[in-house]
Amino acid sequence: MTTSPFAVRMLGITKRFPGVVALDDVTLEVRAGEVHAICGENGAGKSTLMKILSGVYQPDAGVLEVNGRDTRFTGTRDAERAGIAIIHQELALVEDLPVAANVFLGRERRGVLGLLDDRSMAQECAALFSQLDCAVDPGDRTGNLRVGDQQLVEIAKALSLDASIVVMDEPTSALTEAESARLERTIQRLVAQGTTILYISHKMDEVFRLADRITVLRDGRHVKTVDTTATTPREITGWMVGRDIAGHDLHGSRLRGEKLLEVRGLCLPWPEHPRGYRLKEISFDLHAGEIVGIAGLMGAGRTELLEVLFGAGEDTWSGTIELQGKPVRFRHPREACAARVAMVTEDRKRLGLFPDLDVAGNVSLCSLHEALRLGLVSRAAEEQLAAGPVREMGVKTPGLHAAITGLSGGNQQKCIIGRWLLTEPEVLLLDDPTRGIDVGAKAELYSLIDGLCRQGLGVILTSSELPELLTLADRILVLAEGRLTAEFSRAEATEARIMEAATAG
Amino acid sequence: MTPPTPPRSAPPAEVATAAPAGGTALRLRRSTWFGMRPAEWALVAAILLAVLLTGLVDSNHSYFRLPWQSLTDILRNTALLGIFALGATVVIIAGGIDLSSGSMIALSGTIAATTMLALAPKEIMAFKAVGPAVVGVGVLAALVTGFLVGTLHTWLITAVRLPPFIATLATLVGLRSFARGLCESCTHAVVGTKSAQINVSDPIFKVIRDNVWIPVTVFALLALFTWLLLTRTVLGRHIHALGGNEQAARLAGIRTENVKWFAYCFGAMTAALAGLFYVANESVAAPVNQGRGHELNAIAAAVVGGCSLSGGVGTVPGTVLGAIFLRVVIDAVSKIIKTGADVYEGLIVGVVVVIAVTFSQLGALAKGGTRLLPGALGLCAIPTLALLAGAIAAMTAGRDAGIATGIGALCLLGLLRMWESRRSAK
Numbered sequence: 001m002t003t004s005p006f007a008v009r010m011l012g013i014t015k016r017f018p019g020v021v022a023l024d025d026v027t028l029e030v031r032a033g034e035v036h037a038i039c040g041e042n043g044a045g046k047s048t049l050m051k052i053l054s055g056v057y058q059p060d061a062g063v064l065e066v067n068g069r070d071t072r073f074t075g076t077r078d079a080e081r082a083g084i085a086i087i088h089q090e091l092a093l094v095e096d097l098p099v100a101a102n103v104f105l106g107r108e109r110r111g112v113l114g115l116l117d118d119r120s121m122a123q124e125c126a127a128l129f130s131q132l133d134c135a136v137d138p139g140d141r142t143g144n145l146r147v148g149d150q151q152l153v154e155i156a157k158a159l160s161l162d163a164s165i166v167v168m169d170e171p172t173s174a175l176t177e178a179e180s181a182r183l184e185r186t187i188q189r190l191v192a193q194g195t196t197i198l199y200i201s202h203k204m205d206e207v208f209r210l211a212d213r214i215t216v217l218r219d220g221r222h223v224k225t226v227d228t229t230a231t232t233p234r235e236i237t238g239w240m241v242g243r244d245i246a247g248h249d250l251h252g253s254r255l256r257g258e259k260l261l262e263v264r265g266l267c268l269p270w271p272e273h274p275r276g277y278r279l280k281e282i283s284f285d286l287h288a289g290e291i292v293g294i295a296g297l298m299g300a301g302r303t304e305l306l307e308v309l310f311g312a313g314e315d316t317w318s319g320t321i322e323l324q325g326k327p328v329r330f331r332h333p334r335e336a337c338a339a340r341v342a343m344v345t346e347d348r349k350r351l352g353l354f355p356d357l358d359v360a361g362n363v364s365l366c367s368l369h370e371a372l373r374l375g376l377v378s379r380a381a382e383e384q385l386a387a388g389p390v391r392e393m394g395v396k397t398p399g400l401h402a403a404i405t406g407l408s409g410g411n412q413q414k415c416i417i418g419r420w421l422l423t424e425p426e427v428l429l430l431d432d433p434t435r436g437i438d439v440g441a442k443a444e445l446y447s448l449i450d451g452l453c454r455q456g457l458g459v460i461l462t463s464s465e466l467p468e469l470l471t472l473a474d475r476i477l478v479l480a481e482g483r484l485t486a487e488f489s490r491a492e493a494t495e496a497r498i499m500e501a502a503t504a505g
Numbered sequence: 506m507t508p509p510t511p512p513r514s515a516p517p518a519e520v521a522t523a524a525p526a527g528g529t530a531l532r533l534r535r536s537t538w539f540g541m542r543p544a545e546w547a548l549v550a551a552i553l554l555a556v557l558l559t560g561l562v563d564s565n566h567s568y569f570r571l572p573w574q575s576l577t578d579i580l581r582n583t584a585l586l587g588i589f590a591l592g593a594t595v596v597i598i599a600g601g602i603d604l605s606s607g608s609m610i611a612l613s614g615t616i617a618a619t620t621m622l623a624l625a626p627k628e629i630m631a632f633k634a635v636g637p638a639v640v641g642v643g644v645l646a647a648l649v650t651g652f653l654v655g656t657l658h659t660w661l662i663t664a665v666r667l668p669p670f671i672a673t674l675a676t677l678v679g680l681r682s683f684a685r686g687l688c689e690s691c692t693h694a695v696v697g698t699k700s701a702q703i704n705v706s707d708p709i710f711k712v713i714r715d716n717v718w719i720p721v722t723v724f725a726l727l728a729l730f731t732w733l734l735l736t737r738t739v740l741g742r743h744i745h746a747l748g749g750n751e752q753a754a755r756l757a758g759i760r761t762e763n764v765k766w767f768a769y770c771f772g773a774m775t776a777a778l779a780g781l782f783y784v785a786n787e788s789v790a791a792p793v794n795q796g797r798g799h800e801l802n803a804i805a806a807a808v809v810g811g812c813s814l815s816g817g818v819g820t821v822p823g824t825v826l827g828a829i830f831l832r833v834v835i836d837a838v839s840k841i842i843k844t845g846a847d848v849y850e851g852l853i854v855g856v857v858v859v860i861a862v863t864f865s866q867l868g869a870l871a872k873g874g875t876r877l878l879p880g881a882l883g884l885c886a887i888p889t890l891a892l893l894a895g896a897i898a899a900m901t902a903g904r905d906a907g908i909a910t911g912i913g914a915l916c917l918l919g920l921l922r923m924w925e926s927r928r929s930a931k
Contacts, residue, residue, distance in 0.1 A: 312756055337758040345756050352756070356749040356817035357742075365746060366757050368739045376737040419757070 006065070007032040007165050007196040008053065008084075013062035015048055022048040023059070026222045028215055030165075032067075035187065035197040037211035037228075041240055041466070041499075045220040046200050047089075050167050053198075054086040055079035066165070085158030086167040091150050095143030100125040102142050103157045128156040132186050146274070148179030155186060166190065167198040172206060179274075184210060202297050202503055204233035216240055234496070237503070241466055241495035254474065257288030258324075260427055260458040261309070266319035268304055268482075278304045279317070279482045286427065286458045291449070293473030294462040295498050300479040302462040303346055306429045309460070310343040311336045323427070337366065342425035344416055346432040346462075352416045353404055360386040360400040362415050367422040389418030393448060410441025417448070428452065430461045434468060446472055466495045480504050541822050544811055544865065548826040552833050559837040567840055577717040579829075579836050584717075584724035585782050587828040589799070590806040591731045592775030594824040597807050598735065599768035600748035600816030601662070601669040606776035606803050608680035609654055610796025613780030615684040616650045617643035618703040618790035619691040626695045632706040640709045644781060651777030654680065655770030662769070663762040677800065684792035702791040705784055713785035720782050727775065732821035744768060748816030776803075798851065805854050806831050809861040831857060842901045852897070876929060878922045887922060891915040 008030040015023040023045045030036045040046050051057045052064070055073030064071050066082045073079045079086075093102045100122045101108075109124075111117035125138035129152070136149050136156075145153065151171055158166050168187075172180040187197055187210060201207050207214060208228055216223040216239040223239045268279040279301045286292050296302045307313040309321065311330025321328055323339055330336040333343070345351035354362055363386040364371060371381035383400055390400065393414045397407055404412060413433055420428065430449065434442045449472060453459050463469050469476050476493045478486040478501040486501035541549075560568040568575050589606045596603045618629075621643040625635040654676065661672035685701055692700040713719050735741040743764045746754045755761050776796075784790045810827030812819030835853050842849070878886055891914040899907020 310756075332758075332760065333756055334758040334760055343756065345753070350750075351753050354746050354749040354753060354817070356745060361742065361745075365742065368742055372739070376733065377739065377742065 005031055007067060008198075009063070009065040010049070010053065011063040011065070013049065013052060013059045013064070015045075015052060015057060015059050022220050023052075024220045025062075026217065026220070028222070029225070030196060030198060031213070032196055033191065033194055034212040035191055035199055035210050037199045037201060037207040037214045038217065039201070039207060039214060039236055039240055040217035041464075044217040044240070046217055047169060048220075049217070050086060050169060050198065050200065053079070054084055054167060080161055080163075083162060083164040084167065085161050085163035085165070087151065087154040087158065087169065087171060089169045089171075091147075091154055093142050093150055093153060095141070097142055098139050099136060099142050099145070099153050100138035102153055103128070103138075103160055105157075124160065125156065128159050131159065131189075132156060133189065134182065134186075146179070148182070151179075151183065152186070155190075159190075163195070165196045165198065167200075169200045170202065171199075172201065172203065180206070204236060204503055207236070208233060234500075237499045238496050241499055254291075254453060255289050256474070257290075257456060259285055260288050260324060261286035262320075262322040263309070264320045264322075266305070266308065266317060266321070268301075268308060268313065268315060268317045270315075270482075275481065277482050278315075279308070282319070282479075282484050284477055284484070284487070286460060288426070288456050288458050289453055290475070291453050291459040291461055291473045293469035293476040294460065294479060295466060295469055295476055295502055296462070296479035297502050298464070299481075300502065301482040302479055303431055304482075305479070306343060306431050306460065306462065309336075309427075310341060310429055312343065337423055340424065340426040341429065342420035342423055342427070343429040344413070344420060344431060344433055346435060348409065348412055348416065353412060355403075355405050357404065358401045359390065359395070359397050359404050359407070359415060362404045363389060363418045364422065366419050370422075385422065386418075389421055390415070393418055394444070408441065410437045410445065413437060413441075413445065414448070417445075421452070426457060428457050428459045430459060432462055432464055435464065442468070466498055469493075469498075470495065478502050542811070542820070545820070545823050545826055548810070548823070548830055552826065552830050555830070555833045555837050559833075559840050563840045565840070565843070575836070575840075579832055580721050581717045581786070582836070583829050583832040584720035585779055585786070586799070586802055586806060586832060587724045587825060588720070588727055588782070589772075589776040589779040590803040590824050590828045591727055591821065592772035593800075593803040594807045594810070594812055594819050594821065595731065595735070595744060596669075596768050596772040597804070597812045597814060598748045598816065598819040599744045599765060600751060601765065601768060602673060602804070602814065603658070603769065603772040603776075604670065604673040604800050604804075605654070605658070605676040605680055606772065606779075607796040607799040607801075608677050608684070609651065609773050609776035610780035610783055610799060611792040611794075612654070612680045612684040612687075613647040613650060613777035614784040614790035614795055615688050615703070615792045617647040617781055617784060618705055619687060620646040621705065621707075622691055622695055622703055629703065629705070630696060632704060635707050637709060640707055647777045647781055648774055651774035652770050654777075655773035656766065658769040658773065659762070659766040663765055681792060681797075688790070688792050701793050702789050704789050706788055710785040710788065713782065714788065723778070723782075727778075728821055728825050735821060740764065740767065745817055748818075750817070802831065802850075802854055805858045808858055811865075830861075838901075849901075856897075876925045878918065878925060883922060883925075887915065887918040890918055 006029050008028065010026065010028040013023050013026045013028075014021070026045065026049060028038075028049065038046050038049070048057065052059050055076045055078050058072075058074070064073070066084065071078075071082060073082070094105065097105070100118065103125050104121045109117040109121050111120070122138040129136050129138070132152060132155060134149075134152055136145065136152055142150060142153060155166070171183060184206070187199070191197060199207070199210060211228050213225060213227055214231065214236060215225040216236060218240060262285050264283045266279055266282040267277060270276060270278040282305060284292065294302050294305065304313065308317050309330075310333055312333050323341070328339060330339070330341075336343070354365070357365070360383055364382050367385065368377060368382065371377050371385050373381060386400055389395075390397065395407070395411050395414045395418070397411060404415060407415070417433070433449075434445055437445065446468075449459060449461070461469065461472055470493060473493075474490055476488045476490075476498060477484055478488070478498055480502050485504050486498070488497065556568070560566075589610070593603055593606060621635050621639050622629045624639045624642060627633075628635045658669075658672055658676065661667045661675075662669050665672075667675075688701055688703060689699040692698065692703065733741075735744065743754065743759050744767075746757065746759060747761050747764050751761060754764075780796060783795050787795070806827040807819060807824050808814065808827070809830060810820070810823030810825070812824065831854060834857055835850055838849055838853055876883065878884070891911050894914040895907045895911020897907075898910035
């Protein structure tokens, strides 16, 4: 069919977002009929590249060729017409509709009088599933299916579009082993039918079983494209993380103090998931004047762990947590606050910021009772309260009463850290504090966190960026799928070793 | 006080010079003028304009002939609406909605009346005074009922996890029916005959009815209290935080369910208070009709006053002005077209809300390039709006005026549509 040996050629693709270059001159060539894996750390640009391929984003520079033809997508519909289907990490299905309706969503078949022809859609849907060799009833409510089956619905949708190129973005992250194996068989069947597969995954074993070739991205740049037979998993992970660690070494000569926190056998169940648990048998200590880093891929349980420590989780957990020798069981963040534990949440916008409060209001929120005069909040006292951290941390703001939403990400994050510092915490939990923050602000936050630690705080830091942990942490714990798979001291830790532990299992 | 602080990376005009004592903190002047925002001053202007227009257009010249009576009418209606609009404001800022306040008004009056009936059946039936103690117990019972209803709402919302809209929709329908049932069974039990209303003729209620300054003072004090609460207390800040970002509020250690508990109780108790004034005004507790539909007026006053239904945003001065504006416009229409205000009240409230909120978004519409009349929807909206305008004009000012208004609206909207099409073509 194709006149070109390449199903997809993306040449010199550049994509900028405000403050970040997500993709910098990336070239990707995918041969027709191959399984091409794309590997990279979180934030390496994999998803952005795939969103350009599927028409969600338009590149700022570069050329896109599909089946040898120069193309320019202005929307996902264009990409669908060119035969490209993408199966996102977060499935895009309407849970309340039956399976067949989801497969044909937006392209419904119509029969007499223009009414919906459910029967022909269901029949065609059933045919697609038998082609995939799996038993999903087209009439089932989609939300009742297991995640693995929902993924098959997406694949069936791709097939019904006659897609010749299917992109799968970390498809097995939510699957059991049996489901993953079935998905692998499905992929092999698709390839046998001549479909080209782009496969994004962290899991080296899968990549090496499935892929013909592997492309590695790092920091928005193309590192290498190699034949799977000519490389090893270790080499790939090396390329994924092998950048120069930016910035300076901050962790030296900290004074480790008394033990603040002792976690033993912490388990957090996850009943509705095949894995059954979010966290399993986690044990570790935190001392004053120490930064413990927690590494792990998305969904490994980093946030869940911090939420348990902060009393913010909804589910009940088992195990013991001792704070300065006393067992604690926080049921609400309020209790954690009172015990001098503070948490800076990931996803500032959703979980941290109050867009309708000004800078002062955002900073003073947790310690507003200190600004009471005769039972009423005194403006002047509140300003003085908020001015402290704003000044000390050098928050760049036009004023205390400026809108918080007008500040840059780094300055917003400083305000939130300031909010918690006003509560005078002893344990500070930082959940991916530098996500979406530009490089300069990151360096400032690093020295800020280092300074806090030197003042005697115990800090637990999670990050999706390994260099950040290596820069800041005294010890690094690695989580993989809810289990603690490794603990490295500062001297032992390397990016490759952490990555290996994080992709284990 | 202190020398000016140099502005940091900000337009200098926005940086004020005052800093707290001893501090070098930066301060940004709030965009207020004599303590009120520009939108609130616009409301003041709109109120004055409405009064002026009524004075000029009203052929009976009632504002000139009977200034005192006109003023007391507006004041009483505004105070009654404002009392529970303040409650609605707190609930809306906390990110919720209370649809039940109209029914709460009916229930509150009924509770007060049935309590008094139970304590002093002879006096009530004989339209006589029941004494301050009995009135006090009745009033207290009504306010406690408000607290209980607020608690029920919070329980439904936080423990059963119903959306606030559903929970208070259920009580909107349920409480009025409950109040009527209560009224009938109490009258049946005490007097022997079922009645859907109870007359209340105690002199205390008469004093309240005849003295407009009582509801106005209560409203003013309540507004002051609510204003202090929202701007100067920790709880008030937590209400704003809850409405602005509920998840973040919880993660900041705020007991969000307790804040909601306060908000819904405040909403229901202000409605209960308003219910007592309605009973005094009409000398009767009538659960079937008292306060019917008023919940939407309260929400409208809050929204016209600048509350955002997505929560976190709103002010007490805004709501007070919103309530005044609504009542002034309703009064204006009833004066100008000489029918009872009740006939067109709903229509006026609806139109005022749409226009007020549209005006607040005009800037975004003009800037963002979004169209007011896009595509086929816009084409169909043009005759719809023109018909509506024409029909309203025909009902209020006669057939010819209706036709003229309809055609005029059609032309204006057509021109707007053409202008928008040309702009987007560019």
